[in-house]
Amino acid sequence: MSTLESRLHSAVARVRENWRGTRLIDGLEPGPAGTAALLDLARIYRANRLEIGRMRLLSGRAVAGLFFDPSLRTHTSMEVATGRLGAHFVYLQGGQGTWGMEFEDGVVMNGAAAEHIREAAPVLSTYADVLAVRAFPKGPNRDETVIRGFAAHAGAPLMNLESALSHPCQGLADQLTLCDLGGGDFKRRKVCLTWAPHPKPLPQAVPLSVVRAAVLGGADLHIANPEGYDLDGHELERARSFCRDTGASITLTRDPDAAADGALAVYGKGWGGDDHEGHAERVAGLSHWTVTEARMAKATAFLHCLPVRRNVIVTDGVLDGPQSRVVPQAANREPVQAAVLLSWML
Numbered sequence: 001m002s003t004l005e006s007r008l009h010s011a012v013a014r015v016r017e018n019w020r021g022t023r024l025i026d027g028l029e030p031g032p033a034g035t036a037a038l039l040d041l042a043r044i045y046r047a048n049r050l051e052i053g054r055m056r057l058l059s060g061r062a063v064a065g066l067f068f069d070p071s072l073r074t075h076t077s078m079e080v081a082t083g084r085l086g087a088h089f090v091y092l093q094g095g096q097g098t099w100g101m102e103f104e105d106g107v108v109m110n111g112a113a114a115e116h117i118r119e120a121a122p123v124l125s126t127y128a129d130v131l132a133v134r135a136f137p138k139g140p141n142r143d144e145t146v147i148r149g150f151a152a153h154a155g156a157p158l159m160n161l162e163s164a165l166s167h168p169c170q171g172l173a174d175q176l177t178l179c180d181l182g183g184g185d186f187k188r189r190k191v192c193l194t195w196a197p198h199p200k201p202l203p204q205a206v207p208l209s210v211v212r213a214a215v216l217g218g219a220d221l222h223i224a225n226p227e228g229y230d231l232d233g234h235e236l237e238r239a240r241s242f243c244r245d246t247g248a249s250i251t252l253t254r255d256p257d258a259a260a261d262g263a264l265a266v267y268g269k270g271w272g273g274d275d276h277e278g279h280a281e282r283v284a285g286l287s288h289w290t291v292t293e294a295r296m297a298k299a300t301a302f303l304h305c306l307p308v309r310r311n312v313i314v315t316d317g318v319l320d321g322p323q324s325r326v327v328p329q330a331a332n333r334e335p336v337q338a339a340v341l342l343s344w345m346l
Contacts, residue, residue: 198270
């Protein structure tokens with residue numbers, strides 16, 4: 001066994017010492033120690049990925065990616081990470097080339113859906129070593145029907161590739177990016193998550209995952225949003241429950257400039273609030289929440305999950321300027337996802 005392969009096996013063992021789970025649904029499952037171990041494994045992968053690609057460590061394994069919604073970074077980074085590790089990636093588009101799927105129990109299936117999750121998830125689990133599912137809410141922005149259905153009925157390890165309330169792989173990549181910005185970690189460093197205008201009332205999956213990542217990493221997190229756009233209270237309290245262990249803190253404010261002042265990173269993101277019907281009208285009067293060069297004057301870096309609405313969420317000057325870290329942030333998706341796959345399959 002080469003020195004690099006030995007390091008990888010040791011790093012995987014450290015992950016398993018702290019996290020034996022086979023479900024990555026909201027990103028809190030590994031806890032602070034398990035997440036730190038995953039990030040250490042991701043760093044080894046990131047620094048050596050071409051050599052790792054020649055090792056074919058997961059040869060003979062398979063990952064099924066079931067996408068009910070569009071993707072650029074998530075699909076590509078998952079397929080590249082899987083392939084570089086030597087496993088086979090099966091890309092499935094829910095309802096396009098696959099049967100329409102039913103998730104409710106006790107229904108009479110005489111409509112468009114021909115396949116029930118009770119059969120689909122266990123069957124896919126017999127083919128693939130890992131299932132990875134992306135499904136945005138079709139109704140209320142708290143609707144987690146699809147990912148919870150797979151969690152209940154899949155026999156294989158399950159990775160959430162974004163749902164209504166969670167985007168855990170994005171959260172891991174964000175945490176790795178913040179560590180890079182902080183010189184190794186970002187404990188007690190100020191991080192700003194600010195609401196920004198978006199023409200659609202987007203789900204809270206990404207901002208809530210930013211909160212979880214910041215808390216697991218021990219940040220001094222400041223969340224700025226207008227009235228009526230508060231993040232889900234239950235999910236905020238779940239994240240707060242980790243603060244004592246990690247030393248993190250969460251401050252809520254209506255002042256985006258104060259939240260951004262002195263921050264290691266300003267993470268701009270739009271999300272929906274209480275009134276979805278009146279969202280477009282309200283957003284039209286909130287253009288001062290766009291992240292501008294002035295707002296970034298005393299901050300180190302700008303982050304966003306992408307895709308981003310230029311000159312709506314953030315100005316060209318910020319996005320094209322030296323503070324923008326959105327491209328390396330997106331690049332970090334591959335190593336963190338590879339780390340999860342290695343921890344489950346190596």
